[in-house]
Amino acid sequence: MELLRSHLSRVRIPEPTNRIYKQECCISFDTPRSEGGLYVDMCSFLAFGRGYVQWNYEKSGNPVYLHIQQHRKPVPEDRPLKKPTLLAIGVDGGFDNQEPEYEETHSIIVLPDHVCLPFPSVELPEKVRLAADAILMTEGAERKEQIASWTSEKKRVSAYALDLQQINSGVVIPPSGWKCQKCDKTDNLWLNLTDGMILCGRKNWDGTGGNNHAIEHYNMTKYPLSVKLGTITVDLEGAAQMYSLIRRMTLLRIHY
Ligand SMILES: [Zn+2]
Structure with a gap:
């Protein structure tokens, strides 16, 4: 006591x-x-x-x-x-x-x-x-919890999330050790919730940041929903929400 x-x-x-x-x-x-x-x-x-x-x-x-x-x-x-x-x-x-x-x-x-x-x-x-x-x-x-409440962009994201089509790519998302699938970047990475692709983020005006691979992938595929992987470990609340969203999806699996 x-x-x-x-x-x-x-x-x-x-x-x-x-x-x-x-x-x-x-x-x-x-x-x-x-x-x-x-x-x-x-x-x-x-x-x-x-x-x-x-x-x-x-x-x-x-x-x-x-x-x-x-x-x-x-x-x-x-x-x-x-x-x-x-x-x-x-x-x-x-x-x-x-x-x-x-x-x-x-x-x-x-x-x-x-x-x-x-x-x-x-x-x-x-x-x-x-x-x-x-x-x-x-x-x-x-x-x-509603899917809509997991982000500030409520309306737009829920519309995407509710009818998000997922592709069974057989992808298993590891809990850590991520790397862009098109270059060697290991930070500023985004997980696409449609096909499980992990790609790097936007290139900043000063040349820092990623190599635009996530955006290029989006422009090519129009798969609309991605989550930033780097936020998972520092923001437990965000992690909880993201996991609960991903869990509603049948084809992508996060393995711990
Ligand atoms: Zn990249």
Whole structure:
């Protein structure tokens, strides 16, 4: 408890305008139902699976997390099971009785040693209690999030994003070590969301910057949506939004 008190400055009580991620890790596909549960950073309100919470701690220095875990409830033996037929698949009611039920448990985790404090508990500092309550009561940003909200150019981009056609180029996007596919530039790179091409950015008036390869590619193909790769590591909020957009797309895969 003393350890937690020493980190209170790294705990924020979310305000109504804060977006709170609590349904899916912003990097992996972990959810509260995954084996390690989900860790909500109580300062940035981004969510991480067990495999990435340490990484976030090292990047952000945020040590306090609300851990959300959903366990499958055992099915009572006397629960009558409907026998679904093929015709019932995908029809409301077809598999009702086989839907597992989950119960959710919470705790406060302090990194780096994964010190686990029970929640709810009257012994927790009030700020932590208020913050955790607010996180749990707020609707998750994943559900609220519209594709349109991920950039300031809302209307234009959402129109592109909603009917973006993707080409199955078999491309797997690596998590780092990117290089322009037409020259050797390794910074100022853009990922085209249609075909997965990674190309360098605009050449500046003074000769710095990229070699215009992303723009030339756009002029040739008219594939409209690109994201700047360099922003991923410095801007977690941007990363979360970008991953959530890319995840909606079936053909491009980001591998971690
Ligand atoms: Zn280039």
